[in-house]
Amino acid sequence: MDNLRLRNLRDDDFEAFHALNSDYDVVKMVASWPYPSDPVFTRMRMNTPEAQAGLVSVIECNGQLAGTIGGVRGGLGYMLAKTFWGRGIATWAVGQKLKEAFSVHKWEIVKAGTWNDNPASAAVLLKNGFTVVGQSVGYCKARDCEVEATDYEIFRHEWLKHQTSTGTA
Numbered sequence: 211m212d213n214l215r216l217r218n219l220r221d222d223d224f225e226a227f228h229a230l231n232s233d234y235d236v237v238k239m240v241a242s243w244p245y246p247s248d249p250v251f252t253r254m255r256m257n258t259p260e261a262q263a264g265l266v267s268v269i270e271c272n273g274q275l276a277g278t279i280g281g282v283r284g285g286l287g288y289m290l291a292k293t294f295w296g297r298g299i300a301t302w303a304v305g306q307k308l309k310e311a312f313s314v315h316k317w318e319i320v321k322a323g324t325w326n327d328n329p330a331s332a333a334v335l336l337k338n339g340f341t342v343v344g345q346s347v348g349y350c351k352a353r354d355c356e357v358e359a360t361d362y363e364i365f366r367h368e369w370l371k372h373q374t375s376t377g378t379a
């Protein structure tokens with residue numbers, strides 16, 4: 211059984227975080243990360259006001275940095291190193307970040323998006339109670355092209371209902 215927790219970023223996360231965002235299979239699924247990776251960009255993202263404020267968290271699995279998840283300006287974004295895929299870790303982390311967004315930050319709505327060639331991330335959002343609200347197109351820096359996307363959202367009342375129906379309240 212994996213021992214999971216979310217925690218704030220630390221300076222000594224650089225190596226693992228940079229290795230994570232140096233994998234094309236990871237960054238092609240998000241919007242704003244460059245490929246090839248750039249250590250200056252990695253450092254910058256570790257030092258944004260949002261990261262420093264704890265809105266971006268490390269997903270720690272058995273004491274190792276497995277990935278990161280951010281809930282910034284009402285939107286959710288996450289990525290996991292490939293060795294940690296397929297173990298339910300992102301589903302757990304999204305659940306934790308939603309709890310933080312609704313219970314601690316008192317947000318009314320959380321939004322997220324997936325590229326249409328990312329069924330694993332779509333499953334993670336749907337399992338956490340998100341609803342599909344539309345289709346869009348966005349620029350993916352790593353691919354350097356526009357990619358078709360699906361937009362999702364979840365309101366506080368939907369999250370509360372989802373907690374009750376899945377017994378996680």
Ligand SMILES: CC(C)(COP(=O)(O)OP(=O)(O)OC[C@H]1O[C@@H](n2cnc3c(N)ncnc32)[C@H](O)[C@@H]1OP(=O)(O)O)[C@@H](O)C(=O)NCCC(=O)NCCS
Pocket residue numbers: 235236237239240277288289290291294295296297298299300301302323324325328329330331333334337
């Ligand atoms: C997407 C990502 C976060 C998923 O993390 P994960 O910890 O493997 O996800 P989980 O194990 O919690 O859940 C994945 C779900 O997708 C399903 N899935 C995986 N591959 C799939 C595929 N090709 N087609 C359909 N479903 C798929 C799994 O079966 C699982 O659902 P289940 O529990 O109902 O069986 C991870 O692969 C990742 O970091 N990818 C690169 C970055 C990224 O995509 N970030 C999100 C951008 S929106």
